[in-house]
Structures are given as C-alpha cells and as structure tokens.
Amino acid sequence: MSTHQQRHPQTLTAFARDTLQGLSGIPKKLSSKYFYDEQGDKLFQQIMRMPEYYLTDCELEIFENRKEAILQAIGRRHFQLLELGAGDGMKTKVLLRHFLERGVNFQYQPIDISRNVLLELEESLRSELPDLQVKSLQGDYFKVLHELRGNKAQPKVVLFLGANIGNYTLEEALAFLRSIATELNPGDLLLIGFDLKKDPETILSAYNDPAGITAAFNLNLLHRMNRELGANFDLQGFKHWETYNPLTGEAKSYIVSLKGQYVFIRALNRSFYFDAWEAIDVELSRKYSIPELEHLAEQAGFAVRQHFFDKNNYFVDSLWMVK
Ligand SMILES: C[S@@+](CC[C@H](N)C(=O)[O-])C[C@H]1O[C@@H](n2cnc3c(N)ncnc32)[C@H](O)[C@@H]1O
Structure with a gap:
C-alpha cells in the first residue's frame, strides 16, 4: 500500500529495486541472495558449524x-x-x-x-x-x-x-x-x-535449529533493510517459519508477520502493510x-x-x- 510518492526505480540500488518488487507482489517475496551482508556472512558461518546443518x-x-x-x-x-x-x-x-x-x-x-x-x-x-x-x-x-x-x-x-x-x-x-x-x-x-532427499526430520532440523541461528540469519534480512534502505522493521513483530515437503523436496523459509503493521522504507519513500500472519517467502532449499x-x-x-x-x-x- 502506498502512502507516499514513490522514487523512480532507475535511481534505486538493486537491493532497493528488488525489495520494492518483492514487497509489492502477492505473496510478498525477497531474494535469499540478500541474506549475505557482513552480518549475514557471519551468521552463515555459524550455521555451517551447527550440528544440525x-x-x-x-x-x-x-x-x-x-x-x-x-x-x-x-x-x-x-x-x-x-x-x-x-x-x-x-x-x-x-x-x-x-x-x-x-x-x-x-x-x-x-x-x-x-x-x-x-x-x-x-x-x-x-x-x-x-x-x-x-x-x-x-x-x-x-x-x-x-x-x-x-x-x-x-x-x-x-x-x-x-x-x-x-x-x-x-x-x-x-x-x-x-x-x-x-x-x-x-x-x-x-x-x-x-x-x-532423506528423512524429512533431518532436513527440517537443519533449517530450524533450537538455538535460533537460522532464525537470526533469516531475520537479518529485515535488519539489513533497516540498515541499508532506512526501513523501520520492528524485529519483535516477525518470526521465522520453516517447512519441508517430502514430495517436492522443497524446504522453504518464511518470515511471518505476527500482527497487522505498516513498515516504512525510506529508500523507496513508501510504506508497506503486513497483515497479521502474512508470510514473506524468503528462501527455497530444494532437495x-x-x-x-x-x-x-x-x-x-x-x-x-x-x-x-x-x-x-x-x-x-x-x-x-x-x-
Ligand atoms: C550458501 S553460501 C555457500 C558458500 C559456499 N559455496 C559453500 O558451499 O560453503 C552462498 C554464497 O553464494 C553467494 N551468492 C548467493 N547468491 C548469489 C548470486 N546470485 N550471485 C553471486 N553470488 C551469490 C553468497 O554471497 C554466499 O557467499
């Protein structure tokens, strides 16, 4: 939902442009390639050391x-x-x-x-x-x-x-x-x-660790939008959710909004509305x-x-x- 005049897409960085497109779609979607900023690289290195991964x-x-x-x-x-x-x-x-x-x-x-x-x-x-x-x-x-x-x-x-x-x-x-x-x-x-493809439990645990490192890794995407795009995501208002479908082999990561809320993104000069329990599709890991x-x-x-x-x-x- 737009409450402000939008910036022209040509003047935006690739991250801003992809965010605009991803959060304007139904369902909302963000590319997992943006997980990897300095903080994301560090979290991924922690993931690689987890026993579940x-x-x-x-x-x-x-x-x-x-x-x-x-x-x-x-x-x-x-x-x-x-x-x-x-x-x-x-x-x-x-x-x-x-x-x-x-x-x-x-x-x-x-x-x-x-x-x-x-x-x-x-x-x-x-x-x-x-x-x-x-x-x-x-x-x-x-x-x-x-x-x-x-x-x-x-x-x-x-x-x-x-x-x-x-x-x-x-x-x-x-x-x-x-x-x-x-x-x-x-x-x-x-x-x-x-x-x-293997025991679905083994797969699900790799993306849903009890220490919450994968959750921190995925939610870092919201942090990154706050840092780089001047967004005002309240991290307490969202959670990480993982599914695995043994038929398609698709493990999928979502960020779910815990309540109805607006988020303003300064780089896009625009607010986005997240419904209660609305999910953002953030990563596919196909087996x-x-x-x-x-x-x-x-x-x-x-x-x-x-x-x-x-x-x-x-x-x-x-x-x-x-x-
Ligand atoms: C999951 S890590 C895997 C790293 C390494 N290949 C390994 O097996 O440990 C994915 C790496 O690919 C990079 N990456 C993801 N999407 C990319 C893209 N579209 N183009 C270039 N690099 C990308 C990320 O920055 C990250 O360093």
Missing part, C-alpha cells in the same frame, strides 16, 4: 575422502577453476591444496556477490595457500558468467558447491544450468553439489533424488561423469561435462 560436514567429508578421485575424474592438469558463490571457501580449500600438491597448473577464480566475503577469502588464501594463483570476481553469477563468455580458449572447471542450486526452482535451475553450459565449451566440466538430478543434467546439456557421495548418502557432488 549436516550439509557442510557431508561435502567436507566428500572432498577430504575423494579429492584424488575428483582430480582423476577431471582428468586434466591445466585449467581455469571458477567457483560460483564461493563464500568463505572453507571446503574448496581442501581441493585447492590437493590440486597444488599434485602439481596441477590452474588459476582459481572465486565469484561472489558479497564483496566482504571475497576480501576475507583472498586474505585467507594468501596466508594459507601462498602459491595459489587467485583472481576473484565480485558480482551476480549470471552477470559474471556472461562476462566470461569471451574467454573460451582455456579449459574450464566450474564449481557450484554447497547445494546453492537448491535455492532455485526446478525451472530456474534448468535455465541457470543451460546458461552455464552455453557460456562454456564442449568438454568443460561442472562439479555441482546437491542435497539429497533432489539421483534420477531427478541426472534428468536435470541431461536436459541442461551435460553428460554426468561421476557422483561422489558422503558415507550416509545425504549429499552428492556430481561431475558433469558439457556435451
């Missing part, structure tokens, strides 16, 4: 136990290693160290929307892996991928880890993977992480079965080379080749 441990276990098998399956000694949404690179460093020890000739190019996380990653790589060639790129995956289009000469291996693909709907995931395939050459490789992800690979233009599982078969890193 099995995803990080599973992928770490895969890299520690299968790093040589992954290198053998890549089957090259010279490539450009791009990582989409690198984050703190904690798990990737296991592969980077191993590739360096095995004398592989590669340059590491981490891509992330968070400038803060990239600066921290560069600094830690300088001290932990001083021989590594690093060129980090800040921006949205889609934008950066498009910019890389011209650089087709070098063989590429792309990493898309930590079940980031699960943040997309099936249609979005297919479009995303097709665009990766288009930007690459036949024979280039993608190592991609998928969280697998896959192996046939589902193999079908996705096929449809997107990739051939599946090999799957690498953890000991519980909770998670898979799958190596695909552009056809």
